[in-house]
Structures are given as C-alpha cells and as structure tokens.
Amino acid sequence: xxxxxxxxxxxxxxxxxxxxxxxxxxxxxxxxxxxxxxxxxxxxxxxxxxxxxxxxxxxxxxxxxxxxxxxxxxxxxxxxxxxxxxxxxxxxxxxxxxxxxxxxxxxxxxxxxxxxxxxxxxxxxxxxxxxxxxxxxxxxxxxxxxxxxxxxxxxxxxxxxxxxxxxxxxxxxxxxxxxxxxxxxxxxxxxxxxxxxxxxxxxxxxxxxxxxxxxxxxxxxxxxxxxxxxxxxxxxxxxxxxxxxxxxxxxxxxxxxxxxxxxxxxxxxxxxxxxxxxxxxxxxxxxxxxxxxxxxxxxxxxxxxx
Amino acid sequence: xxxxxxxxxxxxxxxxxxxxxxxxxxxxxxxxxxxxxxxxxxxxxxxxxxxxxxxxxxxxxxxxxxxxxxxxxxxxxxxxxxxxxxxxxxxxxxxxxxxxxxxxxxxxxxxxxxxxxxxxxxxxxxxxxxxxxxxxxxxxxxxxxxxxxxxxxxxxxxxxxxxxxxxxxxxxxxxxxxxxxxxxxxxxxxxxxxxxxxxxxxxxxxxxxxxxxxxxxxxxxxxxxxxxxxxxxxxxxxxxxxxxxxxxxxxxxxxxxxxxxxxxxxxxxxxxxxxxxxxxxxxxxxxxxxxxxxxxxxxxxxxx
Numbered sequence: 225x226x227x228x229x230x231x232x233x234x235x236x237x238x239x240x241x242x243x244x245x246x247x248x249x250x251x252x253x254x255x256x257x258x259x260x261x262x263x264x265x266x267x268x269x270x271x272x273x274x275x276x277x278x279x280x281x282x283x284x285x286x287x288x289x290x291x292x293x294x295x296x297x298x299x300x301x302x303x304x305x306x307x308x309x310x311x312x313x314x315x316x317x318x319x320x321x322x323x324x325x326x327x328x329x330x331x332x333x334x335x336x337x338x339x340x341x342x343x344x345x346x347x348x349x350x351x352x353x354x355x356x357x358x359x360x361x362x363x364x365x366x367x368x369x370x371x372x373x374x375x376x377x378x379x380x381x382x383x384x385x386x387x388x389x390x391x392x393x394x395x396x397x398x399x400x401x402x403x404x405x406x407x408x409x410x411x412x413x414x415x416x417x418x419x420x421x422x423x424x425x426x427x428x429x430x431x432x433x434x435x436x437x438x439x440x441x442x443x444x445x446x447x448x449x450x451x452x453x454x455x456x457x458x459x460x461x462x463x464x465x466x467x468x469x470x471x472x473x474x475x476x477x478x479x480x481x482x483x484x485x486x487x488x489x490x491x492x493x494x495x496x497x498x499x500x501x502x503x504x505x506x507x508x509x510x511x512x513x514x515x516x517x518x519x520x521x522x523x524x525x526x527x528x529x530x
Numbered sequence: 531x532x533x534x535x536x537x538x539x540x541x542x543x544x545x546x547x548x549x550x551x552x553x554x555x556x557x558x559x560x561x562x563x564x565x566x567x568x569x570x571x572x573x574x575x576x577x578x579x580x581x582x583x584x585x586x587x588x589x590x591x592x593x594x595x596x597x598x599x600x601x602x603x604x605x606x607x608x609x610x611x612x613x614x615x616x617x618x619x620x621x622x623x624x625x626x627x628x629x630x631x632x633x634x635x636x637x638x639x640x641x642x643x644x645x646x647x648x649x650x651x652x653x654x655x656x657x658x659x660x661x662x663x664x665x666x667x668x669x670x671x672x673x674x675x676x677x678x679x680x681x682x683x684x685x686x687x688x689x690x691x692x693x694x695x696x697x698x699x700x701x702x703x704x705x706x707x708x709x710x711x712x713x714x715x716x717x718x719x720x721x722x723x724x725x726x727x728x729x730x731x732x733x734x735x736x737x738x739x740x741x742x743x744x745x746x747x748x749x750x751x752x753x754x755x756x757x758x759x760x761x762x763x764x765x766x767x768x769x770x771x772x773x774x775x776x777x778x779x780x781x782x783x784x785x786x787x788x789x790x791x792x793x794x795x796x797x798x799x800x801x802x803x804x805x806x807x808x809x810x811x812x813x814x815x816x817x818x819x820x821x822x823x824x825x826x827x828x829x830x831x832x833x834x
Contacts, residue, residue: 383619
C-alpha cells in the first residue's frame with residue numbers, strides 16, 4: 225500500500241514562500257493498492273486538485289477512472305477542492321463518495337453538491353458527466369467495493385459530525401484521526417463553581433475517559449496513523465479548547481499508548497511557517513518523547529510505502 | 531357522524547405529519563433560544579435547559595441512540611450524550627426544535643395547556659427520581675428516572691398541539707365526569723396518549739425502560755422484573771404529581787396528604803412493597819416542591 229499526502233494544511237489553503245516545504249493545500253490523502261488496482265482518496269481539500277491532474281495525466285491512459293472518496297467531515301477545508309477534481313467532468317468516471325450523515329435534513333449529496341451551484345461556481349452538480357454515488361456512513365464497519373480492504377469508521381469529537389477511518393489491507397493498518405479533539409469533561413469539577421453539579425461532574429469525567437479509551441483502541445497497533453495535531457499544548461490550553469483539534473503533545477502520547485508504529489502529525493495550523501514546523505520537529509523528535517514510535521510532520525508530496 | 535375507524539386514521543395521519551418535525555415546548559422555547567444563542571453557554575446550562583424539555587431530551591436521546599452510533603448499551607443520560615455529541619451539535623438540535631416551539635407561543639389556549647403539561651412532566655420527573663433514590667436505586671442511575679418521568683406523557687404533545695380545542699374539552703369532560711384522561715382521549719380520538727407515545731417511541735427508535743414507561747405507565751407490564759419496577763416507580767410518581775397538583779400549589783397538611791395518597795391502590799402496593807411509611811412521601815413532597823420551583827424560575831414561567 226502506498227500513501228501519498230496531497231494536502232496537509234488545516235483550515236484554509238496558505239500558499240506562499242513560507243509554506244513551500246510542508247505545503248499549503250488543505251487535506252487530501254491518497255491510498256494506492258496497485259496489486260488489486262484500487263485507489264482510496266481521503267478528503268477533498270484543495271490538495272485534491274493536484275491529485276486529479278495527476279490522475280488525468282497518468283491513470284486515464286490505462287482506462288476510465290473508477291475510484292472512492294472518503295470524506296471525514298464536511299467543513300469547507302475538507303471539501304473545497306471537489307469542484308476542481310478534474311475526473312468528475314469525464315463521462316466514464318465512476319466515483320463513490322462516502323461520508324458522515326448530517327443531523328440536519330440535508331443529504332451528503334446536497335452538502336457536497338451545493339458547492340456546485342451558480343452562486344458559488346459556474347458548473348452545477350447536475351451538469352457533471354461522471355457517475356457519482358453518495359454513501360452516507362454510520363459508525364462501524366463500512367461496506368466498500370470489495371472485501372480486499374476492510375474499513376471501519378469511528379465518530380470523533382469535532383463541532384460537526386466527523387469520522388475517523390481505519391483501513392486494513394492484508395496485515396497493514398492505516399488510520400486517519402482528523403479533525404478531532406480529545407473528549408473532555410465539559411462540566412465543571414470545581415465544587416466552588418456556581419454551576420457545579422456532582423453527578424454531572426462525575427459522569428462527565430467517566431464519559432470523556434471512556435470515549436478517549438475507545439479512540440485509542442481504534443488506533444491500536446496501527447502501522448500508520450495520520451492525526452490532527454494543529455496546536456501545541458500551550459496554544460490549546462490558552463485559547464483553542466472546544467475548537468475540535470488535538471495538541472501535538474496529546475496526539476503523540478495517546479498514539480504511543482495505542483502502540484502505533486508511525487505517526488504523521490497533520491492538519492497544520494495555517495499560521496505555521498516551514499521554519500516553525502522545523503522547530504517543532506526538532507522539539508518533538510527525541511526518543512524520550514516518542515519511544516519506539518516514529519513521528520513526523522506530514523509534508524505535501526510525501527509518500528510512504530507500507 | 532363519520533366512521534370511527536376513518537376518524538382515527540385521520541387523526542393518526544395528522545399526528546404522523548406532526549411527528550416528522552416535532553417542535554420543543556412553547557413553555558421552554560424562549561429559554562432554549564437564549565441559552566443556545568449565547569456563545570458562552572456552559573455545558574451545565576445546556577444540560578439543564580435540555581433536561582427541562584421532554585421533546586428536546588427525546589431528540590437528544592434519539593440522536594445518540596440512532597443507528598449512526600455503535601453503542602454497546604443505550605445512552606439514557608444527557609450528560610453522557612452532551613460529551614459524546616458536543617455542545618455545537620446539541621445547540622443546533624435544540625435551536626431548530628425551539629424555533630418551531632417559539633412559533634406556537636402565539637396561540638394562548640395551546641400555551642396555557644402546554645404550561646400545565648410541562649409542569650406535570652417536570653414534577654413527575656422530580657418525583658420519579660426522588661422515589662428511585664428512596665427505594666435503593668444508586669444515585670448515578672436516578673437521572674434515568676428523571677428522564678423517564680419527563681418523557682412519560684410525551685404522547686400528549688401531538689394531541690395538545692394538533693387539536694388544542696378538542697384536548698381542552700377532554701380535560702374538562704374528564705374532570706367533570708371523573709374519568710381518567712386516557713379513557714377520555716380514547717373516546718374522542720380513538721387512541722390514548724400511551725398509544726401515541728408508542729408511535730413516537732417507534733419513530734425515535736427509543737428502547738429500554740424509558741420506552742416502556744411511555745407506552746405502559748397506565749397499564750403496568752404484568753411481569754416481576756426490573757422493567758416492571760422501573761415503570762412502577764414512574765407510574766407512582768405520575769399519580770403523586772397529579773395528587774399534589776404538580777407538587778407546587780397545594781400545600782397539604784400531613785394528615786390530609788396521607789389520607790389522599792392512601793386512596794390510590796398503586797401507591798398502597800408500592801409503599802408496602804418497599805416498606806415505606808406514607809410520611810416519607812410527605813417529606814419527599816417538600817423536597818420536590820423546591821426542585822420544581824427552581825425549574826420554573828430557571829425557565830422563568832410566571833407563577834400563577
């Protein structure tokens with residue numbers, strides 16, 4: 225299995241001289257399984273544009289494009305590249321789009337497709353030539369094209385419904401865990417606080433701990449985990465609680481506990497320059513911090529073979 | 531007069547339409563809107579405001595227990611649901627339901643009926659929780675009793691909302707003729723609030739003891755198991771809530787309170803089964819009164 229990062233940045237694309245090394249495109253990851261001729265794309269951030277161009281240049285000559293796109297959630301940085309994914313304009317393309325359901329009445333098709341209405345874009349979804357199927361996912365095992373790759377979905381803690389995925393092919397496991405904040409007890413535990421309630425405080429602690437343990441189980445012994453680590457712990461504590469993202473320190477610690485072999489820190493803060501990410505690499509890259517787990521800050525264009 | 535079966539089907543059709551997007555109660559809508567529109571809402575306030583509205587509570591439980599989540603056991607606690615779903619999701623859910631609820635405030639007949647209904651739901655929840663604690667249920671499981679009491683009459687909401695004038699008449703007739711409300715409902719609508727509750731339980735895919743309470747609190751399951759005991763506590767809470775006129779207005783002297791509650795056979799059986807003295811319930815009434823007053827203050831219902 226080959227994993228390629230086409231977009232690693234969180235929130236908003238940030239191209240420029242300060243983001244050349246790590247890249248400025250928003251999330252898009254490609255999994256290639258050449259021996260069974262399958263491709264899985266995770267998220268349609270701005271990085272999917274380049275992936276689409278690559279597919280047009282390299283894959284099309286081998287036959288019509290038949291691929292699967294897994295959306296983690298529908299925040300704009302994860303779907304904004306969809307209208308620029310060239311294969312959707314070809315009549316022979318077949319695309320299956322998997323993603324979380326919405327609690328509102330809108331379907332996945334409407335949420336993604338509404339980007340392609342005249343107020344936002346010159347081509348409407350209805351005008352696309354390709355055959356696109358939308359599959360709304362629940363938590364648990366996912367049925368895909370065939371049984372060669374097993375996929376499991378898990379709800380994460382983010383301000384909108386968001387799924388983490390666990391892909392298993394032969395004996396190799398890749399997990400995505402973004403966008404995600406560790407579950408927190410959001411009920412006060414300070415008895416002096418006027419809004420303190422003993423039952424809520426206790427149950428809140430228990431629930432958050434249990435949910436975080438379930439997340440760790442989800443990552444158990446994975447060969448590669450691609451994980452939201454947008455902030456440092458200091459930034460997170462200072463002003464980012466409740467925003468739906470994880471600190472680097474927590475991501476490293478809990479992945480290590482889960483026995484993860486390689487951890488890709490991902491969904492980089494748009495304010496971080498290449499220099500800043502190099503400094504953070506320096507800071508976290510020590511055996512004391514990571515144990516036997518290999519960690520790195522994901523870079524656009526980076527490839528990993530498992 | 532039309533065919534009663536056709537009439538019943540017509541009512542069911544109207545109710546089913548209503549259930550597609552059931553609004554929260556007009557009584558709580560303003561408070562829900564103010565809590566959820568505030569950017570600094572605390573989890574505590576959100577929990578409190580949701581827990582005072584049967585429809586919102588039902589919607590949150592419906593969501594967390596939906597097939598989207600892979601749960602080992604059904605979630606019956608709002609605290610747990612809020613942590614798992616997150617503040618934003620709960621706020622969005624509450625807002626969409628409360629906005630619909632706020633619209634109904636314009637109809638005063640409906641609003642008055644809803645206010646009385648709301649007080650009864652809260653009162654039954656408070657009583658159910660108190661009875662559970664008093665009869666040896668561990669504290670962490672008592673919240674489920676509150677939720678069950680809050681939701682027990684949810685089947686009345688579509689009737690009050692869709693047919694406010696008819697329902698008001700039912701309440702008056704039942705009182706005058708000393709009939710139970712569910713018998714009077716059956717006579718007019720061809721079904722009672724337990725049966726409508728069952729439609730809601732099916733639509734929301736609720737399971738477990740809470741769903742039993744909604745469907746059978748006037749016809750206790752003839753079993754001798756935990757579910758029976760659960761439904762029984764809430765059924766007794768329902769009666770106590772009515773006897774004490776929702777636990778607030780009527781300040782019984784102790785002897786009259788005891789005499790009144792002992793007239794009810796379900797309460798007598800319950801007291802005997804749990805070896806409780808009637809005076810214990812009088813003490814609970816005092817505590818319940820305070821809790822209900824606090825709930826009213828929180829949502830700012832004017833005391834009448």
